[in-house]
Amino acid sequence: MDDDSAFQDLIKGLEWQIHADRYQTLGALAVLAARLSGAVYTEAVLAGVPASLAQEMATDSWVAMLGEDGTQPADADTPEGTS
Helix, strand or coil: CHHHHHHHHHHHHHHHHHHHHHHHHHHHHHHHHHHHHHHHHHHHHHCCCCHHHHHHHHHHHHHHHHCCCCCCCCCCCCHHHCC
16 A cells, blocks of 8 residues: 555646646746737737727737636647637
8 A cells, every 4th residue: 555655746746747737837827928918908909900900800809819717729730729
């Protein structure tokens, strides 16, 4: 049983590391998406686009990068992360 316990501890540690790495990557992508979406909004408004349309453009940019719910990077192989 001691070997089983050690194995389970190893698996739990690996699982935690995988999740931690994923969350760190997702956080970095969210920061980048926020900056890029903000740039889309700012540039659109400065170019004379109405603020409401600029906001929609920024939202579309966010969704294209992180998906509808903002928790999954969009799949590069399909448009806007759709399957």
